Amino acid sequence: MTGRATPRSGALFERAQSVTPGGVNSPVRAFSAVGGTPRFIRSARGAWLTDVDGHEYVDLICSWGPMLLGHAHPEVLEAINEAVARGTSYGTPTEPEVLLAEEIVARTPVEKVRFVSSGTEATMSAIRLARGFTGRDVVIKFAGCYHGHVDALLASAGSGLATLAVPGTPGVPASAAGETIVLPYNDRAAVTAAFAEHGDRIACLITEATPGNMGVVPPEPGFNGFLAQTCRDHGALFISDEVMTGFRATREGGWGLDGAVEGWTPDLMTFGKVMGGGFPAAAFGGRADVMGRLAPEGPVYQAGTLSGNPIATTAGLATLRLATPEVYAALSATADTIIGAVVDALTAAGVPHAVQRAGTMFSVFFRDGAVSDFAGASTQDTAAFAAFFHAMLDAGVYLPPSAFESWFVSAAHDERAVATVLDALPIAAQAAAKASA
Numbered sequence: 001m002t003g004r005a006t007p008r009s010g011a012l013f014e015r016a017q018s019v020t021p022g023g024v025n026s027p028v029r030a031f032s033a034v035g036g037t038p039r040f041i042r043s044a045r046g047a048w049l050t051d052v053d054g055h056e057y058v059d060l061i062c063s064w065g066p067m068l069l070g071h072a073h074p075e076v077l078e079a080i081n082e083a084v085a086r087g088t089s090y091g092t093p094t095e096p097e098v099l100l101a102e103e104i105v106a107r108t109p110v111e112k113v114r115f116v117s118s119g120t121e122a123t124m125s126a127i128r129l130a131r132g133f134t135g136r137d138v139v140i141k142f143a144g145c146y147h148g149h150v151d152a153l154l155a156s157a158g159s160g161l162a163t164l165a166v167p168g169t170p171g172v173p174a175s176a177a178g179e180t181i182v183l184p185y186n187d188r189a190a191v192t193a194a195f196a197e198h199g200d201r202i203a204c205l206i207t208e209a210t211p212g213n214m215g216v217v218p219p220e221p222g223f224n225g226f227l228a229q230t231c232r233d234h235g236a237l238f239i240s241d242e243v244m245t246g247f248r249a250t251r252e253g254g255w256g257l258d259g260a261v262e263g264w265t266p267d268l269m270t271f272g273k274v275m276g277g278g279f280p281a282a283a284f285g286g287r288a289d290v291m292g293r294l295a296p297e298g299p300v301y302q303a304g305t306l307s308g309n310p311i312a313t314t315a316g317l318a319t320l321r322l323a324t325p326e327v328y329a330a331l332s333a334t335a336d337t338i339i340g341a342v343v344d345a346l347t348a349a350g351v352p353h354a355v356q357r358a359g360t361m362f363s364v365f366f367r368d369g370a371v372s373d374f375a376g377a378s379t380q381d382t383a384a385f386a387a388f389f390h391a392m393l394d395a396g397v398y399l400p401p402s403a404f405e406s407w408f409v410s411a412a413h414d415e416r417a418v419a420t421v422l423d424a425l426p427i428a429a430q431a432a433a434k435a436s437a
């Protein structure tokens with residue numbers, strides 16, 4: 001963990017810790033899982049981050065998903081600069097909101113869409129709408145799926161078939177968590193049992209379209225379609241959370257991997273990250289009759305001062321318009337190359353691993369054997385990952401600082417960026433082998 005000297009990041013981190021809890025504005029940035037000092041980034045361009053000490057890194061975080069085209073894409077910047085010159089927020093309807101909503105409706109099965117400012121707000125609002133629409137309170141989620149820091153969705157898994165959850169964090173009232181049922185992912189029997197017991201109280205089931213927040217754990221074939229059908233059979237709504245996967249896993253998001261092929265649609269979907277082009281923008285959308293229950297058309301209240309902000313929607317629109325099928329093909333090819341090299345390096349070093357993938361998203365589990373749920377993801381060798389992470393960082397590759405995160409590539413990951421990753425992998429694999437020995 002010696003590596004490059006980072007005195008400026010170190011000094012900023014110290015100052016940050018005296019004015020901000022943990023020195024960061026979102027916990028996973030703090031390196032708690034891997035130790036050491038988070039790098040403070042001064043600028044980013046294409047596939048590269050530059051920290052305040054002047055070191056460059058190939059970025060495999062991509063702002064946790066949004067930067068599909070890479071950083072500071074010239075055409076996105078141009079659109080943003082033009083929009084900024086016209087003012088930054090009006091609190092009135094604007095044209096970019098309409099254009100971005102049309103783009104989302106064209107790419108996904110949603111019929112109507114409402115913009116918000118974060119993925120958390122999107123899932124919170126979707127759940128309120130599902131409860132308002134059905135007149136029921138109970139929500140089903142899966143262990144290991146993250147849907148933002150919504151009270152009812154922070155409930156963590158209890159063991160057993162269908163556990164009425166206890167709060168997963170202090171500050172969540174037992175009453176909020178008590179309306180949430182947490183089930184093991186990919187477990188059809190658990191879903192069937194929960195609906196058999198609580199069916200007439202269940203407002204909705206929410207799931208990541210293909211989970212990326214416990215590492216990438218794809219649904220088993222037909223699992224999402226089964227969830228959609230089970231919800232329909234019981235008068236509950238099926239919410240597919242595409243905040244991470246939306247316009248990222250494929251051009252049509254996670255839905256492009258199964259729903260578009262198998263012919264089912266979620267009742268509601270949530271989006272964020274890529275559709276904001278690097279700005280705070282997110283959305284929820286779905287069936288017109290369900291969305292019609294939202295204020296001002298219907299009685300379910302939901303609002304936001306900066307919702308549909310003209311700069312954010314302009315950046316999102318520019319990003320989506322540039323995200324052509326060719327871009328997704330290039331991302332996929334980059335993922336192929338990096339995955340192949342990761343497997344080769346970890347195999348050569350004798351480090352147990354499983355690489356899993358959903359479209360252009362992938363992650364590396366530091367354990368033997370495929371992972372199908374959170375219990376499996378939790379059995380990783382996190383010490384091996386920490387050593388691997390720091391060796392990569394020292395070699396100029398910034399991975400997500402946790403073994404439970406997806407790795408993200410962008411259309412700007414060119415030969416030089418990929419070569420840097422490939423050069424770093426054998427050394428990092430050796431470091432992982434040493435740490436796990």
Ligand SMILES: Cc1ncc(COP(=O)(O)O)c(C=O)c1O
Pocket residue numbers: 064118119120121123146147148149208213241242243244245272273282
């Ligand atoms: C699937 C999913 N849903 C919701 C969220 C919350 O989004 P935000 O961080 O914008 O509140 C995230 C964030 O990573 C996510 O991955």
